[in-house]
Amino acid sequence: MAKQPHLLVESGDLHDIALVPGDPDRVDRIANHCDESTVVAQNREYRLVNATYEGRDLTICSTGIGSPSAAVAIEELDAVGVETVIRVGTTGALQSGIEIGDMVVATGAGKDEGTTKRYESETVPAVPDYAVLSELVDAAERNDEDVHVGPIVTDDAFYAETEEYVADWEAAGLLAVEMEAAAIFSLARRRGMRAGAICTVDGNLVEGTQKGETDDGELPSKAKNNVERAIRLSLDAATRL
Numbered sequence: 001m002a003k004q005p006h007l008l009v010e011s012g013d014l015h016d017i018a019l020v021p022g023d024p025d026r027v028d029r030i031a032n033h034c035d036e037s038t039v040v041a042q043n044r045e046y047r048l049v050n051a052t053y054e055g056r057d058l059t060i061c062s063t064g065i066g067s068p069s070a071a072v073a074i075e076e077l078d079a080v081g082v083e084t085v086i087r088v089g090t091t092g093a094l095q096s097g098i099e100i101g102d103m104v105v106a107t108g109a110g111k112d113e114g115t116t117k118r119y120e121s122e123t124v125p126a127v128p129d130y131a132v133l134s135e136l137v138d139a140a141e142r143n144d145e146d147v148h149v150g151p152i153v154t155d156d157a158f159y160a161e162t163e164e165y166v167a168d169w170e171a172a173g174l175l176a177v178e179m180e181a182a183a184i185f186s187l188a189r190r191r192g193m194r195a196g197a198i199c200t201v202d203g204n205l206v207e208g209t210q211k212g213e214t215d216d217g218e219l220p221s222k223a224k225n226n227v228e229r230a231i232r233l234s235l236d237a238a239t240r241l
Contacts, residue, residue, distance in 0.1 A: 067183035087197035101222030110153035132196030154182035
């Protein structure tokens with residue numbers, strides 16, 4: 001099999017399970033928690049590293065921003081033999097009381113984006129694999145970490161998230177909004193892969209706190225710390241999948 005055109009990898013290059021953050025820089029942050037790691041490829045928004053964590057071989061692959069680039073990553077990961085993917089990202093809360101830095105494990109993702117519509121009907125649910133979902137929740141319990149567990153929504157128009165959109169999402173009981181999970185869940189299901197997602201809250205749209213509203217960088221300190229916690233929980237879950 002020829003190399004995949006975007007990830008620049010071929011069959012046998014990667015391990016069976018992959019952690020898939022959006023941000024390429026987060027690939028290295030995850031790798032820093034591992035016992036050993038090796039860069040496999042780097043192209044555009046995609047950075048791939050093979051690593052070992054507590055004896056478990058795994059791959060870390062960034063997906064870039066949004067569902068189109070995430071779908072490319074999932075298609076090409078599947079093509080080279082990856083069987084399980086865990087999104088490790090950030091998200092904006094949609095319910096009051098969910099604080100910046102809290103963690104959300106998604107039980108499903110509303111398909112308020114355009115990518116999955118090219119694959120299937122909007123009525124087909126975008127849901128994680130139950131085993132992956134359960135391991136993420138169990139990992140939180142094992143590590144005495146609190147997580148919000150419930151449905152989220154995926155949107156691909158960051159600057160078009162109007163008050164009306166936010167109000168509708170809040171009224172529907174959705175916990176948070178991000179930009180990749182629906183595509184990851186849907187493509188994984190269609191390709192016979194397992195998928196899950198754990199995200200750290202970096203703003204609360206209902207309470208009016210937006211991503212980046214800090215004096216010392218993109219994320220507030222609690223969110224920065226809990227990104228590290230989310231990484232550890234995803235790695236913990238990966239060792240049991």
